Amino acid sequence: MRLVLATHNAGKAPEIAALLDGNYEIVTAGELNLPEPAETESTFAGNAMLKARHAAALSGLVALADDSGLSVAALDGAPGIFSARWAGPQKDFAAAIAKVEQRLEDSRSEDRSAWFTSALAVAWPGDDGAPGPCVVVEGRVDGDLVFPPRGDRGFGYDPIFIPRGRDLTYGEMERADxxxxxxxxxxFARLKAALID
Structure with missing residues (x-):
């Protein structure tokens, strides 16, 4: 089955492809030259649904979208849904990480707790311009931030995030870990349960 991955983020594609166990032929929205929709929703789930429905409508394929980001307790949940936007149009996550660090210093809070959220949406193409069905789920991992960044694996904010109960940042971990x-x-476990189990 051919599936369009509703992303222009090159870092997400191999990670999601691995989670799908090679069961689908994956093409990204970027490879299809689909325009990126404006992310106008106020939640990860809302933006994932928006992106999946947009890609499904334009491509005629079943679409999978991920909207994910880092939320920092001391910053009232920021950057949250604006995680990618903090990196700017050039996707400069070194600058985004520096912004997080500066905001934490400005807050004078000692709290370094944070969490990653991933919302996944699968949307089917609709008929006669109406949107097709859509399923949305969320996953969350809590942890703590560390500065300076550690590791050059992963992408985005991975080098500053240590999941609870671990010693390494996502940026230091092997992909499998x-x-x-x-x-x-x-x-993905919740999505599988919703769609298959």
Missing amino acids: KEADSHRTRA
Whole structure:
């Protein structure tokens, strides 16, 4: 089955492909030159649904979308749904990480607790312009932030996030170790339960 992955983020594609166990032929929205929709929703789940429905409508394929991000307790949950936007149009996550660190210093809080959220949405193409069915689930992993960043694996905010109960940042972990219990892995388990089990 051919599946369009509703992302232009090159880092997400191999991680999601691995979680799908090679069971689908995956093409990304970027590879299809689909325009990115404006993420106008106020939640991860809302934005995932918006992106999946947009890609399904434009491609005519079943679409899978992920909306994920880092939320920091001392920053009232920021950057949250704006995690990618903090990296700017160039997707400069080193700058985004520096922004998180600066905001934490400005807050004068000692609290370094944070969490990653992944919302996954699967949308089917609709008929006659109406949206098709859509299923949305979420996964979350709690942890703590560390500065300076550690590790050059993963992507995004991975080098500053240590999941609870672990000693390494996501940026230091081998992909298999991260995927064993990441926010995206938890979301995929829920998605499988919703769609198959």
